[in-house]
Amino acid sequence: MFAFITRRIIQAVVVMLIISFIGFTIKHHVGDPVRELVGVSVKASEREALREKLGLNDPFFVQYKNFLKNAVRGDFGISYFFKKPAAQVILEKAPATLELVFASSILIIILSIPLGTYCAIKPKSILSRLIMGMSIVGVSIPVFLTAIMLIFLFSVNLHILPSYGRGETVAVFGGLWDTGFLTIDGLKHLILPVIALSSIMLPLFIRLIRAEMMEVMQTEYIKFAFAKGLSKKRIWFVHAFKNTLLPVITVGGVQLGIMIAYTILTETVFQWQGMGFMFLEAVERSDTSLLVAYLMFVGVLFVGVNTVVDIIYGLINPKVRISGTK
Amino acid sequence: MMEHLLEVNNLEVKFKLRTGELTAIDNVGFTLDKGERLGIVGESGAGKSVTGFSIINLISKPGYISGGEIMFEGKDLTRVSEDVLRHIRGNRISMIFQDPMMTLNPVFTIGEQMAETILAHKNISRKDALEISVEKLRQVHIPSPETRLNQYPHEFSGGMRQRIVIAISLLLDPAIIIADEPTTALDVTIQAEIMELLLELCEKNDTGMILITHDLGVVSQVTEKIAVMYAGRIVEIGSTENIVANPLHPYTKGLIKALPGSRGTGEKLYQIPGSMPNLTEMPKGCAFHPRCELAEGECFSKVPELIQRGNFRRLAACHKF
Ligand SMILES: Nc1ncnc2c1ncn2[C@@H]1O[C@H](COP(=O)(O)OP(=O)(O)O)[C@@H](O)[C@H]1O
Numbered sequence: 001m002f003a004f005i006t007r008r009i010i011q012a013v014v015v016m017l018i019i020s021f022i023g024f025t026i027k028h029h030v031g032d033p034v035r036e037l038v039g040v041s042v043k044a045s046e047r048e049a050l051r052e053k054l055g056l057n058d059p060f061f062v063q064y065k066n067f068l069k070n071a072v073r074g075d076f077g078i079s080y081f082f083k084k085p086a087a088q089v090i091l092e093k094a095p096a097t098l099e100l101v102f103a104s105s106i107l108i109i110i111l112s113i114p115l116g117t118y119c120a121i122k123p124k125s126i127l128s129r130l131i132m133g134m135s136i137v138g139v140s141i142p143v144f145l146t147a148i149m150l151i152f153l154f155s156v157n158l159h160i161l162p163s164y165g166r167g168e169t170v171a172v173f174g175g176l177w178d179t180g181f182l183t184i185d186g187l188k189h190l191i192l193p194v195i196a197l198s199s200i201m202l203p204l205f206i207r208l209i210r211a212e213m214m215e216v217m218q219t220e221y222i223k224f225a226f227a228k229g230l231s232k233k234r235i236w237f238v239h240a241f242k243n244t245l246l247p248v249i250t251v252g253g254v255q256l257g258i259m260i261a262y263t264i265l266t267e268t269v270f271q272w273q274g275m276g277f278m279f280l281e282a283v284e285r286s287d288t289s290l291l292v293a294y295l296m297f298v299g300v301l302f303v304g305v306n307t308v309v310d311i312i313y314g315l316i317n318p319k320v321r322i323s324g325t326k
Numbered sequence: 327m328m329e330h331l332l333e334v335n336n337l338e339v340k341f342k343l344r345t346g347e348l349t350a351i352d353n354v355g356f357t358l359d360k361g362e363r364l365g366i367v368g369e370s371g372a373g374k375s376v377t378g379f380s381i382i383n384l385i386s387k388p389g390y391i392s393g394g395e396i397m398f399e400g401k402d403l404t405r406v407s408e409d410v411l412r413h414i415r416g417n418r419i420s421m422i423f424q425d426p427m428m429t430l431n432p433v434f435t436i437g438e439q440m441a442e443t444i445l446a447h448k449n450i451s452r453k454d455a456l457e458i459s460v461e462k463l464r465q466v467h468i469p470s471p472e473t474r475l476n477q478y479p480h481e482f483s484g485g486m487r488q489r490i491v492i493a494i495s496l497l498l499d500p501a502i503i504i505a506d507e508p509t510t511a512l513d514v515t516i517q518a519e520i521m522e523l524l525l526e527l528c529e530k531n532d533t534g535m536i537l538i539t540h541d542l543g544v545v546s547q548v549t550e551k552i553a554v555m556y557a558g559r560i561v562e563i564g565s566t567e568n569i570v571a572n573p574l575h576p577y578t579k580g581l582i583k584a585l586p587g588s589r590g591t592g593e594k595l596y597q598i599p600g601s602m603p604n605l606t607e608m609p610k611g612c613a614f615h616p617r618c619e620l621a622e623g624e625c626f627s628k629v630p631e632l633i634q635r636g637n638f639r640r641l642a643a644c645h646k647f
C-alpha cells in the first residue's frame with residue numbers, strides 16, 4: 001500500500017510538471033510582464049533595461065526554472081487588472097468556486113447512489129424508466145441553458161430564489177475564507193447554481209452506477225451469493241454495492257475535476273464571484289499572470305482530487321491494498 | 327414406497343426471448359435419496375446446469391420453471407415462497423460452481439464470505455460462525471485456516487479457492503450438494519484430488535450429491551446413478567454400473583466410446599459425429615437422429631418416450647429397442 005501511494009504521488013508530481021510547463025509556455029509567448037509592471041507609457045529603451053533586469057532575455061529553460069521556483073513559493077507574478085499578486089486573487093476567489101463544487105458534489109453523491117442503485121435493482125419499474133428518461137434529458141441540455149431556465153422559472157416567474165451573486169457571506173478561518181454555508185441567504189443563493197452545475201454530472205453518475213451495478217449483478221459471485229441463501233438486501237447493498245463502487249470512484253474522480261470546467265459557465269450565468277467568473281474576465285483583459293495562476297491552481301486541484309480518489313480506491317480494493325498492484 | 331429426499335417430476339424450463347419462448351428443459355425427472363450420488367452427463371449445452379440451478383430456483387433470467395414439480399422434504403420447490411427458498415439455498419441444498427476464480431467475491435475476506443453464509447441461516451454469534459468456518463476449512467485441508475480466514479480470494483490458487491467453495495457448501499451440513507462441473511476449470515493435475523475430497527466429504531457426512539459434468543469418466547467413478555442428457559431431455563437414466571457396462575441409447579454408447587482408454591493406446595479418440603442442435607433449431611422427432619446411425623422411420627417424426635426398454639433395469643428414450 002505504501003508503495004502504491006508513493007507511486008501515485010510521483011505520478012501526480014509529473015503531471016503537475018507538465019501542466020506547469022504548459023502554463024509557462026503560455027506566459028512566455030503571450031504575457032508581457034513589463035506591461036504588467038509599468039503600463040504602456042514608458043520609453044522603449046527603459047523597457048529594454050527592465051527586461052534585462054527581470055531576466056526576460058535569459059534562455060527559455062533558465063526562465064522556466066525561475067518560473068518553477070517562484071511557482072513553488074506561490075508566486076505567479078502580479079495580476080495586471082487587480083494590481084495584486086495573482087495567487088492572492090485566486091485565493092480570494094477560490095472559496096466561492098470550491099463551495100459551489102463541494103455542494104454540487106454532495107448533492108450528486110447523495111442522489112446518484114440511491115437512484116442509480118434503485119434503477120439497477122428494479123430496471124423494469126416505472127420509476128426506473130422515469131429516472132432514466134429524465135437523466136437523458138438532463139445530460140443533453142447544456143449547463144448554461146439549464147441555468148437560464150432555472151433563473152427564468154424560480155427567479156423571474158416565481159420570485160422564490162435569487163438569481164445572481166452569493167448573497168450574505170461570513171468570513172471564517174481568520175478571514176481567509178468567505179462562506180455562504182452559514183447564512184440562510186447564502187444557502188438560498190446556492191440552490192440554483194448548484195442545481196445547474198449538477199445537471200450534467202448527476203444524470204451521468206446515475207447512469208454510471210446503474211450500468212456498473214447491473215454488470216456486477218450478472219457475475220458468478222453474485223449468483224453464488226444467492227446460492228448461499230443470503231438475503232437480497234445483503235446481496236444488493238453489501239456484495240454488489242462494494243463492487244460497483246470501485247469503477248464508480250475512478251470515473252467519479254475525473255468527473256469531479258471536469259466539474260471545475262463547468263463552473264466557468266455556471267458562475268458566469270449566475271454572476272457568481274468565483275474563479276470561473278474571474279477566469280473569463282481575465283481572458284477578456286489578457287491578464288496572463290492571472291490566467292496562468294488559474295491554470296496552475298485548477299491543475300493542482302484536479303491532480304490532487306484524482307490522487308486522493310485513487311488512494312481511496314486502493315483502500316477499498318484488497319488487490320491494490322495488499323499487493324500494491326492494480 | 328419410501329419417500330425420496332428429492333424428487334423431480336416432469337420439469338420444464340423455458341427462456342423468454344424476444345423471438346419467442348425456448349424450451350431448454352423438457353420433461354426431466356429423477357430422484358435422489360439420502361446420501362445418494364447422481365451424475366448428470368451430456369455435452370455442453372445439453373441443459374445440465376439449467377437443471378441443477380432450477381432445483382434451487384436460481385435460473386438466470388430470462389429463464390423460468392414453466393412446469394413440473396421439485397419435491398424436497400415435503401415441499402414443492404417450484405411453488406414455495408422466496409423466503410422459504412432462501413432458507414433452503416446454502417442451508418439444505420448447496421451449490422458448487424464451475425469456476426472458482428469467479429465464484430468468490432473479490433472484495434471480501436474468506437472469513438467474511440463464510441461467516442455470512444452461516445449467519446444467514448443460523449442465529450449464532452459471529453465468533454461461533456468463524457469457528458465453524460475454521461473447522462470446515464480444516465476439513466478441506468487448507469493449511470493454517472485461522473490466518474487464511476483473513477485473506478482475500480486473490481491470495482489463493484484456483485485449487486485452493488475450489489476447496490474454500492467446497493467448505494462453504496458444507497458449512498450448514500446440507501442434505502444435498504449440487505456440484506456443477508466442480509473440477510472442469512481446474513488444472514488437470516489437481517482435478518482428481520478435488521474430486522476425491524468432495525467424494526470423501528459427502529460419504530463421511532452422508533450428503534447427497536448431484537454431480538454435473540460433461541465427463542462420463544468422472545461420474546462413473548463417483549456416482550451411483552447416471553442421467554444422460556441430450557438437448558434438454560434425459561435420454562437414459564439408471565445405475566452407473568448398468569449404464570457403463572451396457573449402454574442402451576446410441577448417444578450414451580457414443581459417450582462411452584469417446585472415453586479415453588476405451589480404445590487401444592495410440593489410436594485417435596472417438597468423437598460422436600456432428601454436434602448438439604441449438605434449441606432454436608431442434609430437429610423433429612428424436613433430437614439425436616441427425617447424429618444417429620440407427621435413425622429410421624419413427625425417429626424422424628416422433629419424440630421417443632423415456633421408458634423402460636426390454637428387460638433392462640433402467641429407462642431410455644430411443645425407438646430402436
Ligand atoms: N441465459 C440464457 N438465455 C437463453 N438461453 C439460455 C440461457 N442459459 C442457458 N440457455 C439455454 O439452455 C441450454 C442449456 O444450457 P446449460 O444448462 O448451461 O448447458 P450445460 O449442459 O452445458 O450446462 C443452452 O444451450 C442455451 O440454449
Ligand SMILES: [Mg+2]
Pocket residue numbers: 371374375376506507
Ligand atoms: Mg453447464
